Amino acid sequence: MTMPIHQVKAEFFKALGHPARIRILEVLRDGERPVGELIPEVGIEPSHLSQQLGLMRRANLIQSRKVGSNVYYSVGEPMLFELLEVAKRIITASLAETQELLEQMQASSPGGR
Numbered sequence: 001m002t003m004p005i006h007q008v009k010a011e012f013f014k015a016l017g018h019p020a021r022i023r024i025l026e027v028l029r030d031g032e033r034p035v036g037e038l039i040p041e042v043g044i045e046p047s048h049l050s051q052q053l054g055l056m057r058r059a060n061l062i063q064s065r066k067v068g069s070n071v072y073y074s075v076g077e078p079m080l081f082e083l084l085e086v087a088k089r090i091i092t093a094s095l096a097e098t099q100e101l102l103e104q105m106q107a108s109s110p111g112g113r
Contacts, residue, residue, distance in 0.1 A: 008059065015059035020044050020052045022084070024073075029081055032074035 003011075013085045015086060016022065027033060027041045035053070039046055042109045053073060075081070 012059070015056065015061055018052065021056055021061070024049075024052060025075060025080060025084060026110070028073060028075045032072050034070045036070070039071065041090065064113065092102050 016025075023042045024038065027038060033041075037052075039049055042049055044052070053062065053064070053097070057064055060076070061080065062073050064071050064073050067071075
């Protein structure tokens with residue numbers, strides 16, 4: 001039995017639903033990176049990074065290849081970066097609306113604050 005598409009979409013977004021995973025994608029935007037370079041860039045413990053990379057690999061968000069003792073990671077689907085950009089625009093618009101509302105509230109209160 002196949003999963004309904006809404007469940008497949010939910011699983012996809014769940015795979016993206018961790019700050020470390022988003023940061024990994026942001027770092028990989030510039031191209032393939034060895035795991036040793038990801039550790040300081042992502043800012044989490046190596047064991048936690050390994051766990052997150054494994055989850056992302058299983059979800060087909062990233063790819064890995066081994067060269068000697070180094071493992072290199074990359075994003076196989078560039079549309080993931082477009083998705084992150086759309087999310088950024090949505091968040092920015094929401095924050096702008098909140099900022100505008102805050103300014104209106106401050107202007108309407110006694111003393112302008």
